[in-house]
Amino acid sequence: MDIIDTKSMSKDDILRLLDRASTIGPSDALSGRVLGLLFFEPSTRTRMSFDAAVKRLGGDTVDMGSVDSSSVQKGETLADTVRVVEGYADALVLRHPREGAPRLASQFVDVPVINAGDGAGHHPTQTLLDLYTVRENVDASLGDLHVGIMGDLKYGRTVHSLALALAKFGARVTFVSPPSLRVPENVRTELERAGVEFDEVEVIDGIVGSLDVLYATRIQKERFPDEKEYEKVAGEYRVTTETLESARDDLVLMHPLPRVDEIAPGVDETEHAHYFEQAHNGVPVRMAVLDTVM
Amino acid sequence: MDIIDTKSMSKDDILRLLDRASTIGPSDALSGRVLGLLFFEPSTRTRMSFDAAVKRLGGDTVDMGSVDSSSVQKGETLADTVRVVEGYADALVLRHPREGAPRLASQFVDVPVINAGDGAGHHPTQTLLDLYTVRENVDASLGDLHVGIMGDLKYGRTVHSLALALAKFGARVTFVSPPSLRVPENVRTELERAGVEFDEVEVIDGIVGSLDVLYATRIQKERFPDEKEYEKVAGEYRVTTETLESARDDLVLMHPLPRVDEIAPGVDETEHAHYFEQAHNGVPVRMAVLDTVM
Amino acid sequence: MDIIDTKSMSKDDILRLLDRASTIGPSDALSGRVLGLLFFEPSTRTRMSFDAAVKRLGGDTVDMGSVDSSSVQKGETLADTVRVVEGYADALVLRHPREGAPRLASQFVDVPVINAGDGAGHHPTQTLLDLYTVRENVDASLGDLHVGIMGDLKYGRTVHSLALALAKFGARVTFVSPPSLRVPENVRTELERAGVEFDEVEVIDGIVGSLDVLYATRIQKERFPDEKEYEKVAGEYRVTTETLESARDDLVLMHPLPRVDEIAPGVDETEHAHYFEQAHNGVPVRMAVLDTVM
16 A cells, blocks of 8 residues: 555545554554665655654664665666665655656555655645644544645645645635745646635735634745845744734644744744644654554 | 675585575564664665665664764774774674775674675675575576676676676676676686686677576766767667577576666566566575674 | 753762663663654764664664754754654754753753763763773772873863863863863863862873873864974874883773874774773763663
8 A cells, every 4th residue: 555645545544544643652563664765855854753653663764865875876767766675675655856756666666655755746644644733633523624824835735735635624725825825726726626615815814813723834935036025925924923812722823844934933832833743743643654554 | 703705605605695595584583783884885775785684683773874974084094993883783784995994894893794895896795695596596506507797897896706606606607798898807817717617708699598697787887988989888788678589488687786778678577587686685685694693 | 851961960970870881781671762863963973872872772763864954954943953853752862063052952842852962062971981981990989090181182072071070079180281282271260160189281201100091082183273283293192102101001091082193003902992992881871871861
């Protein structure tokens, strides 16, 4: 069983994984099993949390290390690399800058392949841990929620998958972004085709009071033609204690981290701050995934 | 017990390791034991398969990491480095650009040293996994085989050790290469001194039908004065389904990988393709080695 | 319990760790536990010996890897990084170029933080393994010893902590250095305030015969305005068999390694050479620390 994207997973598949994550604890379930880590681009947290997850289950990892020092440098194809490495491991975690690489890889090997991010494509375990964090912190079912997603919605791969997954469960989604960073046309089309209720606004003030969840994303300086423009946008979409004054007491504030200026440090002390917990949730969610596929 | 080269191992030593490799499975044999990985130059597969091997046996590794960030940068001698690291591990795997480095290292430490490649020198676990792959896939004994070794035979460290090891078992070896990439004089002399039957040809066509094993090697672009010359040679020594038309059905095709153009992808689908299996055999062979020396 | 420096540890705390180190052996005490390694600057030995230590106790590590490829590059604060990583590990080992970073980090996380070197600050497990090596090799109690500390005493973080720790136990310390590399004013003040007996000399000849321990340190070429000056100093403070001619038979010679020219290779063969053993002692001492805090 491969984990390539959440789009192709059924609601039941997803809920089964989230349920498993909420009960899973340290064990010897994967004792003697080896997980291959193939990160064709760096992603420290994702790598570390997969590493921690398999070790919590008594298993271990073998790590390809950085691409600079690997056979990829000698002109080897992805297909060859994964066919070699499958001999060293019982499952492969693949991070690749090229969209579609994990699916391609999965066609060449017999061991399970887990997509740990493929360029502008998917990052299913991130989506799962986002859903998990929402679910663990709200009383309502996912379908009854109003989720605000704010920031860079154009380039933010994370939020596209999350929006589609939330849509699958019937949640109402409001996108909050400057016009230049709106959700791209193809994602909007996909959401509409899925019959999803969503709206788009430019400022959060009017809706913050009705949100169950506010998901802020990183706004990357390098997307802007000049620094002034960046600073203006970053300032307007920064979450501060003031932003949250009209929020409900139980609003769940999330962020995929690392943050730069998107959330003011003062917010960390509030009950809304769930982004560190969200990062930590990578471990039980990936434990559940590994326990299921390995 | 150190593993420095296969040249100094007896036939019985080698066969004992190959026999062990063919029966070894996951166990707790090395539980609590730590293998030190010292790669003074990168070699992803060798490192990963040693890593997988020790973990399959319940042991673990400590890895020096890249030389850039190590004490070597501060001017430390190899002798000092290994004398420090032996305190952290029960055996050392050493990859070094300088020929003879592993033997030198072994004189300074009490723990076993395994040579994982020393420049133009040896790479005994590669030779062992090559022999293992041959042995697992032919019905005849090694002494009755006709093995073709093709490609860059001048710089290919792998094939020199393999040729000498095959010679030790009495196999007949035919070298196939362009004149500019012939087996060097000193290797030929060594083979002659060992009383080995070998011949050299420039094209494979005449002999492919009589081969039990064809071992293709990587032809490195950087060995050629100009790209045109490289492309001409690479084209002539490329193994395709056509090359194999007159081959016996049970011809075993091997390659140390990574390949670039030396074997056409279409060959992967044939029964001749044993190069991925060969790479995978690094794990049981290294398990057998570790189980023996640690 | 955090391990930030030895200054704030009582004599009893220290002795308890040293006693534990002298009896600790491989076990499953940390089975299922994960140690997070956060090296914001490289330190191969310290990293490897922590890695070996936790694995000897049946635990495992997750490693942030190099800073170049981590979220730090994206502008993340240290506080955020450690708050994320604490979700992956049961304790954190932190190496950081900035003095005070480990203490800062410890204020943001609930798991124990172990300082593995913070710039010009402290490196408590190094100090502990130095003390351990002294203690294992002398018959007298620490308070009765005469310890010479020689070389670069201005920039050598290691020796400042060691001198203060020895002082705590009442040892007599003699510093041996050129005027340009004397112990800095603030360390001298601290020693005086602690009521410590110490003196400073420029040459070792007059005192070598009375020493129980001689601790040589690395003299770094880059501290000198020109190479000639470096060579002159390095030559005068180099320990050779001649230096040790008037030493007592049981003089314990130590060095934090890596050495360049500070100790002549011929000294390695003498009974005085304890620097490799000292490096190896990093493992039991760190095992004792981990066993205590995790």
